[in-house]
Amino acid sequence: MASTKRAALKTARQQRRIQSATDAKDATKNSRKKAKKPAQAGAKNYPTNPLPKKHLRKPGLEADLVLAPQFEAAAYHGSGKLDGRVAIITGGDSGIGRAVAVLFAREGADVAIVYLNEHKDARKTRDYVEAEGRRCLLIDGDVRDFSFCKKAVAKTIKKLGKLSILINNAAFQEHADQLEDITEQHFDLTLRTNLFGYFHMAKASLPHLTSGDCIINTGSETGLFGNENLLDYSMTKGGIHAFTKALARNLVAKGIRVNAVAPGPVWTPLNPADQSSKKIKDFGKSSPMGRPAQPEEIAPAYVFLAAPSCSSYISGAILPVMGGPSN
Template sequence: MTKDKFEKIDEQVDPQEQSTQPGSEEKMNPEPIYDDEDYTGSGKLEGKVALITGGDSGIGRAVAVAYAKEGASIAIAYLDEHEDAEETIKAIESYGAKGVKFATDISDVENCNQLVVDVISEFGQLNVLVNNAGKQFPQDDFLAISPDQLMETFSTNIFSMFYLTQAALPHFQKGDSIINTSSVTAYRGSAELIDYSSTKGAITSFTRSLSANIAEQGIRVNSVAPGPIWTPLIPATFGSEKVGEHGGETPMERRGQPSELAPAYVYLASKDATYVTGQAIHVNGGGFISS
């Protein structure tokens, strides 16, 4: 059987590390596939405005590009990876969509409030919020998880979702959508990512609970739960040996690419998913999930 493009790029991954979180896409070798040339948009998000956190690289970049293909205007929020963010904006604009970038730390509530104000000022509306930014810090020893690490992980991964969603909701209308990035670790746990997995479990509960709370407003809340995906967070998190093995434990025996997740985010933001709320779409290379 001929190997597809995703299998081929998986074989090209060299051992590598990055020293800071959440990592830079331009430093990865090879760079992730964020724009699937086989994916053609059909106007599913025409007239929509989307805000994507962690939109400079990885899953966020892939979602931004797919949304651009579908006709949306896009705001991306990121921490300080300016080169990555500029590349994402160029990719968005290459499909004729408007893209704007905002460098900010969304672990702070005031930054989140200002971010939504800035997006509304730029576009005049907000229809899709993709809560995607995240950090993870492996610790084999549970006792080594410091209060500072715990606060940083929770502030970035889950507190920011509360802050941004509270700021965005007053601007939402019936038919708008919130999509949260969870993880396979929310369902399976992870021995060395206990605090990270805990935030992802919180995201799952947040998604289910918020969806019930605002269902009568006609605003849908869902999540995507990725398995091992080739993003900057991987070399920024793990040692080079583990990076080389990343994804090999899945039934498909490879890591996923960000572009393989993007259609799930398109579906959940579009009219195709009008009867879908409080749910998780598992894109994980074949792992069975019992929820």
């Protein structure tokens, strides 16, 4: 018994010695925290805060951004992972959708871009897809309308021959400080774009998808952790994650994979068309890497999930691309 007590006292003294050493170090530290330096973990340095103070009119044109999002991914070399495939990308005119379209084309896929009415952005995306040697079809319209979604799929098959990959990416986002500030019209627009649009496009596409094909949905960190100023948007992104998992279970027997990418903050027109010019300068600053991602940093995740050579055994996954562990 005495030996047990002595051992316990010895351990306690050891703990106190370690504590004292740490306390001494803490006492000599500068009381002011050093500013976190944005992390650059890739092949090049990406823009950091403060970002340009620019507020865009919705739906937001990438062409109007002072700091152009980086989507060309010059360091990414294609290897035929998507040869012979055809993809529909909603919201493919700009941002993440544009970057995905370019990389899909680099991997050998033809692409149909579905967008609302951002014609200038869409034409630029088409130019880049065609520069990769692939065909690009532009289809403008509202994914809230099921009849439009059916026509978009039919047009894709008529012009490009088939459909192999659906990327659900179109979104509406508008912040609100409190729940009472969200009008019924605002709430309805968010849900019908972000949830109904994904549902409609999946339903319209499914009759044309076969074993080896896939659906990839764009989720968000807000769907995992919530955001106090994006209540309705967070709700829809959480719903997209659940829809992804449920649909994956529903379609697994048919050999159709369903996954989602959940990005953190990304420099696209979506956020400058939401946040004020004052707030947008700090967009992405609170992320683990201390900066927002550029679209070209997110797009390879979609290639990974689209290519059977990379992810034939992955379905129902929510792939976080957030610059590190978050929340």
